[in-house]
Amino acid sequence: MKGWIIYRSDATQLRPEAYEINRLIEQAKLEGIELEVFRPDQFDLIVTREDERSILVNSEKRSLPDFVIPRMGAGTTYFTLAILRQMERLGIHIVNSPNSIDLVKDKLYSQQVLAQNNLPVPKTMLVKFPVNADLVENDLGFPVVVKTLSGSQGSGVFLAENRRTFEDLMQLIEATNKNANIILQEFVSQSRGTDLRVFTLGGRAIACFKRTNNQGGFKANFSAGGSVEPYEITPEIEWLATQTSKILNLDMAGIDLLFDNDHFKICEANSSPGFEGLEKANDINVAKEIFHYLRVRLGMFDQQQGKKVTPAAASKAATAKVISKE
Numbered sequence: 001m002k003g004w005i006i007y008r009s010d011a012t013q014l015r016p017e018a019y020e021i022n023r024l025i026e027q028a029k030l031e032g033i034e035l036e037v038f039r040p041d042q043f044d045l046i047v048t049r050e051d052e053r054s055i056l057v058n059s060e061k062r063s064l065p066d067f068v069i070p071r072m073g074a075g076t077t078y079f080t081l082a083i084l085r086q087m088e089r090l091g092i093h094i095v096n097s098p099n100s101i102d103l104v105k106d107k108l109y110s111q112q113v114l115a116q117n118n119l120p121v122p123k124t125m126l127v128k129f130p131v132n133a134d135l136v137e138n139d140l141g142f143p144v145v146v147k148t149l150s151g152s153q154g155s156g157v158f159l160a161e162n163r164r165t166f167e168d169l170m171q172l173i174e175a176t177n178k179n180a181n182i183i184l185q186e187f188v189s190q191s192r193g194t195d196l197r198v199f200t201l202g203g204r205a206i207a208c209f210k211r212t213n214n215q216g217g218f219k220a221n222f223s224a225g226g227s228v229e230p231y232e233i234t235p236e237i238e239w240l241a242t243q244t245s246k247i248l249n250l251d252m253a254g255i256d257l258l259f260d261n262d263h264f265k266i267c268e269a270n271s272s273p274g275f276e277g278l279e280k281a282n283d284i285n286v287a288k289e290i291f292h293y294l295r296v297r298l299g300m301f302d303q304q305q306g307k308k309v310t311p312a313a314a315s316k317a318a319t320a321k322v323i324s325k326e
Helices: 019-030 078-089 098-105 107-116 133-139 163-177 235-247 276-281 286-298 311-325
Strands: 002-006 034-038 043-045 055-057 067-070 124-126 144-148 157-160 182-186 194-201 204-212 227-230 252-260 263-270
Touching: 002 019, 002 078, 019 034, 019 276, 019 286, 043 078, 055 078, 067 078, 067 286, 078 098, 098 107, 107 124, 107 235, 107 263, 133 163, 144 163, 157 163, 194 235, 194 276, 194 286, 204 235, 204 276, 204 286, 227 276, 235 252, 235 263
Parallel strands: 002 034, 002 067
Antiparallel strands: 043 055, 124 182, 144 157, 144 182, 194 204, 194 252, 204 227, 252 263
16 A cells, blocks of 8 residues: 655654654554655646646656545645645545545634534634624623634634733734634633544544643643543544534544533534644554554555455445444
């Protein structure tokens, strides 16, 4: 099996903190998978009827992989999406599909889609300048969460504790970039400084962990220094996570849930979830799970039995595994 990872750095530039990329490379070697890492700017796209010439790497023709794992998340540009869409058109399996990545990176649109499907999400408002603070106070209240339309690892998220702070922030944004795309979300007070991250893969919730900010802040991201601990996947957590992944058409996702009394609200979905915190909190090899899913999904060879698995048999095997775990 052969795969590509598209990341902001290529294999020669990977740093130790690129945890997920390094884990995928290590596991691929153990499983005999040929895995290469490329930057988006190493590709060229030529729209032509001769499909084998439509994707070039470093200006040269390359044999195409069986799968591609984009690891750009909210930083995915139009150029990268165009490359991914061409790869998808050539029959390469993309984890996740470019349309799903594009949908999820737009936090407002993804919230609209989830709300349309009757899933619990925080009240969300799109900012227009000048901002009507009375409307915000009446419909969302203060504190209120201020977010850029796209962002990851807690970047572009701010908590305005009161109306005065909120008005000052809006005036600053309007003065510097009145065309900025900003959304506001109700603040779920019970989830201040803590939330859940559920990792879904192939329609299953494979692990869950709780993130906590130990410095008194309201953001709980592990990448920002939050602590992690395992958390039991209840039927409600599993349903919310798997339904979110299904509705947004995500093969692999990190679903963030906010504590809301005895239930949860869906904060957002991530199409390129980190899993360092997940592996730290749970006894799980996420990279191995990803490659197992891809073998089943693509109908590739079964390593244990040394034979080719047809798509139908692979689907049956995956179903049997889920049933046995339950």
